[in-house]
Amino acid sequence: MKRIGLAAAVVITLAGCSAARDDAARGGGDRLAAVRAALVAHNYGQGVTLAKAAVKATPHDPKAQFELARAEALVDDQGSALDALGAAVEAGLADPTTALEDPAFDSIRGSARFAAIRNRATPGAFGTGMLAAGEGSDRVTIDRRGGHDTVRAGDVVLDGDF
Numbered sequence: 001m002k003r004i005g006l007a008a009a010v011v012i013t014l015a016g017c018s019a020a021r022d023d024a025a026r027g028g029g030d031r032l033a034a035v036r037a038a039l040v041a042h043n044y045g046q047g048v049t050l051a052k053a054a055v056k057a058t059p060h061d062p063k064a065q066f067e068l069a070r071a072e073a074l075v076d077d078q079g080s081a082l083d084a085l086g087a088a089v090e091a092g093l094a095d096p097t098t099a100l101e102d103p104a105f106d107s108i109r110g111s112a113r114f115a116a117i118r119n120r121a122t123p124g125a126f127g128t129g130m131l132a133a134g135e136g137s138d139r140v141t142i143d144r145r146g147g148h149d150t151v152r153a154g155d156v157v158l159d160g161d162f
Contacts, residue, residue, distance in 0.1 A: 031057065035067045039074060039104075047071035055084070062091035070104040081105070082113045089121040096121035110135055 031054040038047035051068035058064050065088035072081035085105070093099055100118050108114050115133035132141040143150040151158040 032063055032067055035071060039067075039071060044071060044074040048075055048077075051084075060091050062088045062093040065091055066093055066099060070102060073104045073108055076107060078108050078111065081108055082111065082117065085114070086117050086120075089117055093121065112140070 031050065035047050035050045035054060038044070038050055048068070048071040051064065051071045054061075054064040055068050065084050069081050069084035069088055072078075072084055085100075085108075088099075089096060096118075100114075100121065105114065110133060112133045132139065134140050137154050140153045141151070143152075149158075149160055
């Protein structure tokens with residue numbers, strides 16, 4: 001009788017481990033769906049809480065980091081949003097060009113840190129266009145159109161072939 005009880009305990013334990021491994025392999029899909037649902041319902045604080053739990057469960061999952069970045073941006077925690085977004089890119093965020101256009105990032109899109117993250121995520125994507133960061137007198141633009149480079153920072157303008 002003890003052998004059957006022990007065997008049943010082993011089977012149940014292994015089944016639980018398998019379920020946890022499957023959940024991690026899916027990137028915590030159920031957790032991320034709950035985060036997205038909270039954000040769609042404008043429950044941004046709940047979205048942050050759920051996203052933090054998803055990141056804690058799967059810290060190297062770029063999807064979990066990305067959802068945390070979205071949630072943090074929506075509660076206007078710019079520093080935490082940029083930290084999570086950087087972590088998502090470092091972890092291998094799929095299709096970063098599209099992901100970075102998410103409207104949740106409208107409040108941080110003009111920051112220098114966002115521009116740096118975008119450049120890491122999409123090297124060369126802006127190589128022949130224009131890149132801008134900052135506002136007012138802190139605005140910096142790099143224009144690579146027209147066969148030459150122009151860098152503008154406040155009153156300073158640099159033209160050349162950088």
